[in-house]
Amino acid sequence: GQQLNQSPQSMFIQEGEDVSMNCTSSSIFNTWLWYKQDPGEGPVLLIALYKAGELTSNGRLTAQFGITRKDSFLNISASIPSDVGIYFCAGQLSQTGANNLFFGTGTRLTVIP
Amino acid sequence: AAGVIQSPRHLIKEKRETATLKCYPIPRHDTVYWYQQGPGQDPQFLISFYEKMQSDKGSIPDRFSAQQFSDYHSELNMSSLELGDSALYFCASSLGSDEQYFGPGTRLTVT
Numbered sequence: 001g002q003q004l005n006q007s008p009q010s011m012f013i014q015e016g017e018d019v020s021m022n023c024t025s026s027s028i029f030n031t032w033l034w035y036k037q038d039p040g041e042g043p044v045l046l047i048a049l050y051k052a053g054e055l056t057s058n059g060r061l062t063a064q065f066g067i068t069r070k071d072s073f074l075n076i077s078a079s080i081p082s083d084v085g086i087y088f089c090a091g092q093l094s095q096t097g098a099n100n101l102f103f104g105t106g107t108r109l110t111v112i113p
Numbered sequence: 114a115a116g117v118i119q120s121p122r123h124l125i126k127e128k129r130e131t132a133t134l135k136c137y138p139i140p141r142h143d144t145v146y147w148y149q150q151g152p153g154q155d156p157q158f159l160i161s162f163y164e165k166m167q168s169d170k171g172s173i174p175d176r177f178s179a180q181q182f183s184d185y186h187s188e189l190n191m192s193s194l195e196l197g198d199s200a201l202y203f204c205a206s207s208l209g210s211d212e213q214y215f216g217p218g219t220r221l222t223v224t
Contacts, residue, residue, distance in 0.1 A: 035214065042117075042203050042215035073201065088155060090209075099210040100146055100169050103155035 002027050006089055006104035013079055014112050021087060021107040022073040029091030033101065034098050037086045046087075047074070048072040085105050115140055117206050117216035126194050126224045134189040134219045138206030144168070145187040146213060147179060150201040162187060163209075194223045 002079075004025045031050055035043035047058050049065035049072060056063055059066055062075045072089055089104040115222045118137040126132050138145050144163045148156035158171035164179035173179075176194075181191075191198060199222050205213040 024201075035215075040201070040218070040220065042217045045212055045214060048212045051172075094210050099144070099207070100158040100161055100171060101156075101205075101213060102158070106155055 002102040004089060004091055004102055004104040006087075006107050008107060009105070010108040010110070012110045012112060013068045015079060017079055017082060019076040019079055019083070019109060020073060021109075022071060023089030023091075023104045024071045025091055025102075026070070027070040027091075029102075030069070030094040031092040032063070033092065034061075034063050034072070034074045035090060036089045036108075037088060041087060053102065076109075079109075080113050081111050084109060084111050115160075117204055117214055119202075119204050119216040119219050121219060121224075122217065125224065127224055128194055128196060128224075130132050130194050132194060132221060134191070134202050134204075134221075136187045136189070136204030136206075136216060137213055138185050138187070142206035142208050142214075143185060144207045144209060145181055145185070146205040146207075147173075147187070147189050148203045148205065148215075150203060150218075152200075156203055159189070191221075196223050199216045199223045 002113045033048045034046045037043045047063040053067050054065045060077045085108045090101040120135045146161040147159040150156040159173040161169045165181045176192050179189045201218045203218045205215045207213045
């Protein structure tokens, strides 16, 4: 199956700091998405990227779709305590009948007030 | 805005029992996906439906089956439950191949 590796696995940062995490794949994807998951809850969509090289922002979040289509990164600026959670990247082939998501291994973020 | 609804939120079953999980997609979404997330793991795709037809199949055990009904809600049926089936089960919905939005999940515990 598809392997998506995220790094770092976990991060401890001070409130107000910027955060960067990335995701690499052995395969090409046509869509990259970033989700945040709180314990026991469903993943919440943060950003969706559809084109190689695309850079998209959503408030304090910025994500990029790698030019090779095998990687993506997510930046969070000026972190706040509610940013705590697990961040997952997900790749989607976006082909007919094959739109399921392949998830990364996750990055656990802890923000210290 | 309306979100994906899943029921029940929690379910406790014994080994060899059966379980049925329900998913109500966001209104006007025609595609439903089921994912399984074990403790400390990332979600793994099980099965998906588009316009009431199965569209893709992942690592779904033969003991599990699912369907999508005329009102687009979906049910995941799990039989002969095993301890290893204990996990969070998520449903996600989308309009065609657009972004997937996840429900709050059903936590299944098999004892």
